[in-house]
Amino acid sequence: MVLITHNLGIVARYADRVNVMYAGKIIERGTAREIYSNARHPYTLGLLRSVPRLDEPKRMKLAPIQGQPPDLMQLPQGCAFAPRCAYCVERCAVDVPPLEVVDGAHLSACWVARDLRERVAASSPVTA
Amino acid sequence: MTAAISRAGTVPSQPGEVILEVRDLVKHFEVSGGLVGIHSGVVKAVDGVSFSIRRGETMGLVGESGCGKTTTGRCILLLERPTSGQVIFEGRDLTKLAPAELRAVRRKIQVIFQDPYSSLNPRMTVGQIIAEPLAVHGIVRERQARNDRVRDLLSVAGLLQSMADRYPHELSGGQRQRVGIARALAMEPSLIVCDEPVSALDVSIQAQIINLLEDLQERFNLTYLFVAHDLSVVRHISDRVAVMYLGKIAEITDRASLYAEPLHPYTKALLSAVPIPDPVAEASRERTVLGGEVPSPLNPPSGCVFHPRCPIAIEQCKGVIPELREVRPAHRVACIRV
Numbered sequence: 001m002v003l004i005t006h007n008l009g010i011v012a013r014y015a016d017r018v019n020v021m022y023a024g025k026i027i028e029r030g031t032a033r034e035i036y037s038n039a040r041h042p043y044t045l046g047l048l049r050s051v052p053r054l055d056e057p058k059r060m061k062l063a064p065i066q067g068q069p070p071d072l073m074q075l076p077q078g079c080a081f082a083p084r085c086a087y088c089v090e091r092c093a094v095d096v097p098p099l100e101v102v103d104g105a106h107l108s109a110c111w112v113a114r115d116l117r118e119r120v121a122a123s124s125p126v127t128a
Numbered sequence: 129m130t131a132a133i134s135r136a137g138t139v140p141s142q143p144g145e146v147i148l149e150v151r152d153l154v155k156h157f158e159v160s161g162g163l164v165g166i167h168s169g170v171v172k173a174v175d176g177v178s179f180s181i182r183r184g185e186t187m188g189l190v191g192e193s194g195c196g197k198t199t200t201g202r203c204i205l206l207l208e209r210p211t212s213g214q215v216i217f218e219g220r221d222l223t224k225l226a227p228a229e230l231r232a233v234r235r236k237i238q239v240i241f242q243d244p245y246s247s248l249n250p251r252m253t254v255g256q257i258i259a260e261p262l263a264v265h266g267i268v269r270e271r272q273a274r275n276d277r278v279r280d281l282l283s284v285a286g287l288l289q290s291m292a293d294r295y296p297h298e299l300s301g302g303q304r305q306r307v308g309i310a311r312a313l314a315m316e317p318s319l320i321v322c323d324e325p326v327s328a329l330d331v332s333i334q335a336q337i338i339n340l341l342e343d344l345q346e347r348f349n350l351t352y353l354f355v356a357h358d359l360s361v362v363r364h365i366s367d368r369v370a371v372m373y374l375g376k377i378a379e380i381t382d383r384a385s386l387y388a389e390p391l392h393p394y395t396k397a398l399l400s401a402v403p404i405p406d407p408v409a410e411a412s413r414e415r416t417v418l419g420g421e422v423p424s425p426l427n428p429p430s431g432c433v434f435h436p437r438c439p440i441a442i443e444q445c446k447g448v449i450p451e452l453r454e455v456r457p458a459h460r461v462a463c464i465r466v
Binding site: 006007008009010011012013015032033036037043046047048050051052053054055058059061062063064065066068069 | 361
């Protein structure tokens with residue numbers, strides 16, 4: 001079954017494997033457990049942090065992804081998510097990151113995918 | 129068939145006076161069928177709903193499609209004239225006001241709709257959309273002052289001032305919803321009915337709008353009636369929550385009690401159906417799946433309207449309409465089995 005949705009809860013309940021798309025491209029791919037517990041793309045991470053969860057204590061503030069989804073007619077050079085990304089580096093504005101293996105069957109299209117967790121830990125004032 | 133309760137939802141722990149009280153609200157729609165439009169039935173969209181909201185508070189109103197939550201909101205706005213019952217806003221029953229009086233009071237009650245595209249005039253610029261109510265209600269009569277006010281409102285809603293010259297189709301969904309919020313704020317309301325305000329938005333944008341609504345509430349001491357079907361979002365934003373089923377309130381209490389200790393079998397089923405965005409948590413959850421569909425409000429079941437789908441229904445439930453009664457302090461449930 002192919003399940004197409006923006007509902008992260010439905011995906012968590014029913015999907016075995018997950019592809020995350022942004023601006024016409026698959027930007028992360030892996031097993032559902034990997035994607036939800038160990039996201040390797042800042043967009044996926046942003047989505048997971050932006051939704052309130054019934055099984056967590058109520059947060060004071062949600063952590064939205066800043067900005068707007070891009071205009072598909074005028075995609076930026078480099079990574080399409082870079083203008084909204086809190087962890088982007090110089091290269092992101094120049095080269096489109098390919099969807100590459102990060103770990104086993106877990107793929108991500110992000111130049112900082114390998115040390116994303118360290119970057120998040122270092123920079124994030126609000127943890128989900 | 130109205131739930132006989134004396135005074136709905138007076139919660140001592142909440143600050144602020146009661147700003148809105150809905151008493152025994154009923155809205156029936158007559159349905160006609162056939163070629164000659166013969167009267168063929170009555171849809172009991174809202175069937176005896178009572179609750180109150182205190183100033184500065186957010187009341188969540190949840191339920192499945194067709195449960196009457198949107199109609200309840202529209203009756204409070206007097207966009208629908210209630211069949212019976214009272215809508216008491218700041219001490220005055222809106223259902224009894226003359227049109228001129230109603231118009232004056234209405235300024236204080238605004239609405240944010242689900243679909244920010246169909247609720248904005250496509251032929252008007254954003255600036256005109258926000259300026260229109262200021263002119264119509266004579267709030268800011270002078271043109272230049274009005275333009276200044278529009279710019280203020282845009283910035284309050286998190287939009288660039290240059291947006292004033294754009295048309296709705298040029299904006300993203302989130303930006304359109306911000307325009308709808310700016311337009312509502314133009315009237316300096318004290319109560320805003322938010323009817324599924326984030327349901328039509330991208331996931332990445334929903335949190336922006338929720339945060340904005342929370343900031344505005346704090347800044348302007350706004351009171352919200354937050355109508356939605358997403359129980360996670362409602363839990364995040366609400367102080368108290370009412371659960372509706374087929375035109376009636378099934379359960380109403382403060383947020384913490386509703387989510388930690390739901391008492392009505394319908395609330396329990398709804399909560400267990402909410403998926404959690406975590407496959408590990410999902411795998412270990414127990415779920416109550418409700419059988420059947422929501423019955424037609426044209427021909428609701430006898431007794432408790434929930435009994436055909438209820439996992440704990442007994443014979444008596446078919447005959448007795450359960451009263452919404454206080455089972456615990458400030459926790460009201462309409463179920464004879466609780």
